[in-house]
Amino acid sequence: MTTLPLVKNSSAGSSSKRDPIDWSGAVLNGYLLIFFAYMFLPMIFMVVAAFNAAPTPSVTDWQGFTLKWFAQLANEQRFITGLGHSLVIAFGVIVISIPLGLAGALLLTRLQTRGITLLYTVLVSPILTPGIVLGATTMIFWRDAFGVDAGLLTATIAQSSFIASYCMLMFMARLQRQDLALEEAALDLGASSFLVFRRITLPFLMPTVLTAAALAFLQSIENYNTTFFAIGPSWTLVTEIGARMRFGISPVINVIGVLFVAITIIAATVYVLASRRKNRG
Structure with missing residues (x-):
């Protein structure tokens, strides 16, 4: 009696060894899914609700597609006036914050003294100060010291007090990458400090100037806390929206x-x- 030799099934053995699950990739994909859903789902719901005929914003209670809310916006005079106030304040904030932030950045990056840390802390502190404090103190100071009624001017000054600090940090990051040898060579050749700044430093900083201006504009447009306490009887688009939210x-x-x-x-x-x-x- 003869026996057949046993043949090992290599394919079965290899199939039993499954590739390990890439848990890191799965966790990363899950995190990205949750992150984008958290960021964009509310925005999508807001957009869809704007075309719903329901009297209150809703996505689940769909009462038909409509554009009447877009037409009604044209009749909301306080919203339109508030938008105009917001734009005036935003451009005022840019005009004030850019020079202040640039001056502070030049001072901190070029000044060599022991008190530089303390000065840096003082110039950055408005970012950490609550907006309520900035708005109220600005309104009280300008009203009592100069007799200025609270309005667009006080709101612009209050916003600039902390937005200038953001601009300063952006300018500092840019100035720390500048090659000072170019300025030193220009000074050695007889150029004045103003000419060196205008022909060398300012062109180097121009991309940051544009970015800081955009940041200042966006920070000003969306600001509520500081503006609400500094603007007095006037209003912006954001403060008007906040006031309307109390009634639905x-x-x-x-x-x-x-x-x-x-x-x-x-x-x-x-x-x-x-x-x-x-x-x-």
Whole structure:
């Protein structure tokens, strides 16, 4: 009686050894999914609710597609006036914050003294100060010291007090990468300090100037706490929205959000296309 030799099934053995699960990739994908859902789902709900005919913003209680809330926004005079106030304050904040932030950055990066740490702490402290304190103290100081009624001016000054600190930090980061040998060579050749700043330092800082201006504009437009306590009887778009929220949410507020999202997307698209065209050129 003959016996057949046993043949090992190599394919079965290899199939029994499964590849290990890539837990790191799964965790990363799960985190990204949760992150993007947390960031964009509320925005999507807001956009959809702006086209709902329901009298209160809702996605689940769908009562039909409508554009009437967009037409109603044109009749909201306080919103339109508030937007104008917001733009005036924002441009005022840019005019004040950019020079103050640049001056502070130049002082901190070029000054060699033992008190530089204390000076840095003082100049950065407005960022850590509550907006209520900044707004109230600005209004009280300008009203009592100079007799200025609270309004757009006090709101602009109050916002600039902390937005200038953000601009300063951006300028400091840029100045720390500058090659000071260029300025020293220009000074050795007889150039004045103002000419060195205008021909060497300022062109080097120009990208940061534009970025800081955009940051100051966005910080000013969306600011509520400081503006609310500094603006007095006047109002901005954000403070008017906050006041309306106490009496219930209106779909018109969703329309404002949709318009801001659309403007942001258009501006970002134009910036990306312009950057690509510049790189190709």
